[in-house]
Amino acid sequence: MIEFDIPVHGDNRGWFKENFQKEKMVPLGFPESFFAEGKLQNNVSFSHKNVLRGLHAEPWDKYISVADEGKVLGSWVDLREGDSFGHVYQTVIDASKGIFVPRGVANGFQVLSDKVAYSYLVNDYWALELKPKYAFVNYADPTLGIKWENLEAAEVSEADKNHPLLKDVKPLSKEDL
Numbered sequence: 635m636i637e638f639d640i641p642v643h644g645d646n647r648g649w650f651k652e653n654f655q656k657e658k659m660v661p662l663g664f665p666e667s668f669f670a671e672g673k674l675q676n677n678v679s680f681s682h683k684n685v686l687r688g689l690h691a692e693p694w695d696k697y698i699s700v701a702d703e704g705k706v707l708g709s710w711v712d713l714r715e716g717d718s719f720g721h722v723y724q725t726v727i728d729a730s731k732g733i734f735v736p737r738g739v740a741n742g743f744q745v746l747s748d749k750v751a752y753s754y755l756v757n758d759y760w761a762l763e764l765k766p767k768y769a770f771v772n773y774a775d776p777t778l779g780i781k782w783e784n785l786e787a788a789e790v791s792e793a794d795k796n797h798p799l800l801k802d803v804k805p806l807s808k809e810d811l
Contacts, residue, residue, distance in 0.1 A: 635710060635723045636663050636734040640699065651729055653699055654755060664734055668695050668757050677754045681745045686773060686788040688742020689797065693767040693811050694758035696735040700727050704750025706743040709780050713769045714738035715805035722778050738806040740771050744782050769806050770797040777801070 638659065642651045652658075660666055678701060681687065691713045700706065705728045712721040714736075726746070727733060735741050743752060758764075773780065773790070777800055782788065 635736070635739065637725060638662060638664070638732040638734070640730050640732050642730050649703075649729070653701070653732070653753070654697060664697075665695070665736075668697070668734075671757060673758050675756050675759050677756065677760075679752045679754075680749070681752065682749045682789075683745050683747065684784065684787050684789050686742070686744040686782065686785075686790045686794070688794060689740035689771045689773050690742070691738050691740040691769040691771075691806065692756070693737055693764055694756045695737050696741060697755040698727065698733040698735055698741065699731070699753045699755075700729050701751040701753045702749075703729065704745065704747040704752075706745055706747075706750055706752060707783055708733060709742045709744075709773075709782075710735060711740040711742075711771050711778060711780075711800070712738070713740050713771060713803055713806050714811070715807045719805050720778070720800050722780055724780065737811045738769070740769065742773055744788060746783060767810060769803060769810075770794075771800050771803050772797040775799045 708727045710723045712718045
């Protein structure tokens, strides 16, 4: 996980940010390998207050950011094989933060603002045949110790509610990724 500060420039008309520029981000630690396959896809999910999405690990790296004035509590769980398996990282993300999430680390977030546009820049194209390579862990697993905001009020999909506990997740090997 790598956290980046993104300058946000505002005036009476609103605000602007340069969300990502390879030439600036790589010297700050963004992995050059992100671009190795030559595939990039940008996805944006739109959610309202208390929506909780996750925790999903896909077979690609992600650069996460907020594309509007919203704010989320981002939470990530390492599902890769090794000593870091089960490690949790949390931080609040708004327009001034960007997060690099390596493949095999489960991504999730809870919306803290009235609404949010949550952007995912990924280094592979989504395809249904990749779905068997995904891994999931239950957002409410007490062994993770994730400190969600007002979990009782969270709006969560049925699929996310039924993800396995960490103890039942098979760690992702390098071959899986």
